[in-house]
Amino acid sequence: MTESPDRIYANPQAQVADFAFNEDVVRVFPDMIKRSVPGYPTIVENIGVLAAQFAQPNTPLYDLGSSLGAVTQALRRHVKTHGCKVIAVDNSSAMVDRCREYLHAQDAMFQELLPVEVVEADILALDFQPCSLVAMNFTLQFVPREHRTPLLGRIRQALLPGGALILSEKLRFEDADEHQLLTDLHVAFKRANGYSELEIAQKRSALENVMHPDSLEEHRERLLAAGFSKVVPWFQCLNFASLIALP
Template identity: 80%
Template sequence: MRQPPDRLFAHPLAQVPDFVFNEDVARVFPDMIKRSVPGYPTIVENIGVLAGRFAQPHSVLYDLGASLGAVTQALRRHVQIEDCRVIAVDNSSAMVERCREYLHAQDAMFQELLPVEVVEADILAFPLQPSSLVTLNFTLQFIRPEQRPALLERIRQALLPGGALILSEKLRFADGRQDELLSDLHVAFKRANGYSELEIAQKRSAIEKVMLPDSLEQHRERLLAAGFSQVVPWFQCLNFASMIALP
């Protein structure tokens, strides 16, 4: 499937609107996230590998905030467990439509993949079945901070013994110098991937009010408060990280 380049912020905008996951973003999202998130392909592929450790027979694997289904595809490639299925949930109709297209293309390329259901819904209200694995891959940061604890508590309650939550997020850092250094290096990463100063500045303006990152310490404290017993960071590249939370 052809993946057009991300040029959404390449021209000056009289007023930069808040970032939304609309059809324009869905169209260029594969290119956007690969050029914007350091380590993204590694995170996605290894979520599939890690899932093989936690997925259990007769259970559901959730991809919450699935966007175009990259994590769902990785789960289906790597998990081969009896009577296991994936439910991918996103609240963007544009993302859900394209996610279904990508998964249909995956079905045509591979055999014996896990069954998958793609649902357009708000994950804050979506009922969770007993699950051995839940993924929030760069999703929690787009949820209002005051709504995050309740979501994590519901996920914890849905997880089966021996299951896991895999949470990937952009991080901020309490140490101002460390935060500034990693932010500057992230900008350098985007420059190296072909984004102009205008694109970087306008994207920052669009996203700063809708994506609200936490520190690793805040994530750990919130997850423990939600009932998780252990939080294990397993990947970090610049100011982007992924962690495993165990029930």
């Protein structure tokens, strides 16, 4: 599949619109997320590896905010548990359409993959089935803050004993110096991946009203308040981290 380079913010814009997961973003998304999120390929692949340890026979695995299905594909590469299926959910119709195309291509290439259902829906309105794994890879940061604890509570209620939530997020840091250092290093990461100062600045302003990262401490407290018993960080690269939360 051809991968178009992300040039969305390459030219000066009189007014930078709020970031949206629309067709323009869909076209460049694989390139955009790899060049923007330090550790993204490692996180995605290892969500598959971790999921295989938690998946239980005859249960669904959720990929919430699935975008083009990168996590769903990793789940299908690694989870061999009998009777599992993946439910991939996203509320962007542009993402869902392209995700279905990618997954059909994967179906045609490999036999015996877990079945997948791609659902166009708001994860806040989802009726969760009892499940053994939920992955949210850089999705919760786009959910309005007041909806985060109730959503995590519903996920906790749906998780079967022995299951897990894998939650990846951009982090902010409570210590101002630490926050500044890791923000500067993230900018250096984007620069090293070929983004110009203009692209970095315009994307920052596009995300400002749309994406609201929390600190690791806030995540831990919220997950415990939502009923999870244990929160274990398993990955951090600069200001991006992934956690395992156990029911």
